[in-house]
Amino acid sequence: MPAIRMTGPLEPRSGWEASGCTIAKSLDLLSTKSAFLLLREAFYGATRFDDLSARAGVSEPVAAARLKELVERGLLERHEYREPGQRARPGYGLTRKGAELLPVLVALMQWGDRWATDDGGPVELRHRDCGSRVHVELRCDYDHEVDLDELDLAPHHARRPTSRRGGAANARRTR
Amino acid sequence: MPAIRMTGPLEPRSGWEASGCTIAKSLDLLSTKSAFLLLREAFYGATRFDDLSARAGVSEPVAAARLKELVERGLLERHEYREPGQRARPGYGLTRKGAELLPVLVALMQWGDRWATDDGGPVELRHRDCGSRVHVELRCDYDHEVDLDELDLAPHHARRPTSRRGGAANARRTR
DNA sequence: CAGCTGACTTAGGTTTCGCATAGTCAGGGA
């Protein structure tokens, strides 16, 4: 039964609740499957309304509602654009806020490739520079790969008193 | 307008559709917010029905339905357990399949900490060994950190002919 | 053996999500 270890004031798990949980808040901003699928198509480069709607496989009324929400919430932005000889049309593109959801989508894809299909999935991500496959990982600030059984959950900003091993020797970023 | 670059047969985006997309399949297995929240509590170590239900903030009928689904789908497993002097009760724990969703939840939390709250979120993950913060990253098999604008989307198993730079020098895993 | 606790189940009702179908509306082309 794997689980994350609680530390400090979180230790008796019964003594607190995950009320301000940002997983829940993120889901409140996305929640519906259609939002995920439209964002996926935005990552794939779709910008036009009918393109987004058709490729995400959601009906136009739903696409319109969802796109409006995503723009209001700052994940997408609308910009007018004009193809040569055409009238100006609205286009949709990822904002920085939306683009930073990439790890969420890649993590879902990675998990689905492994567990939700037999054939490993239809597409894969590659690093343009070296051509090798791309995946998501958990890393700490000292660049160690971290596994579930090495995770501590702590209240925000509670710095652990001292590091016990590892550490600055192979530090790469401090963030 | 950031986007992933398409390669090979995917290049005219209009020529294919994301029908077998494993993001969608993953969402079909999870989709509801209550499933995410129950899994979150499983990661936090909750095993009992009433604990999972109360801490996830979902009503008992929903918790019962969701837990049954998650067990059927192999993300959680039921095991009888007995606290001393108590009768045997069912408990729920993450399977390997469920545990591998960790990057998805961490990615959601990380995004929510940054974008869905002002205070950075209530809790944070730390690496037990060194005490530093844990986050999700995109990495390639040669261990390069990968950004959105360095991503290529390719059909599965389409190996890029040759790597152009980077590569085996600092390789760590081949997967 | 009566009562309590924990793990559900049932019933009823609301809200949200989504689809299909059918407009509307603006601008460009024939």
Next chain:
DNA sequence: TCCCTGACTATGCGAAACCTAAGTCAGCTG
């Protein structure tokens, strides 16, 4: 000027996801 395309909007309806409140049922405990 009329038609076409693309981007929506309006309406109506079924299904899904929740919630509250109220059981049920199996084993301990007293």
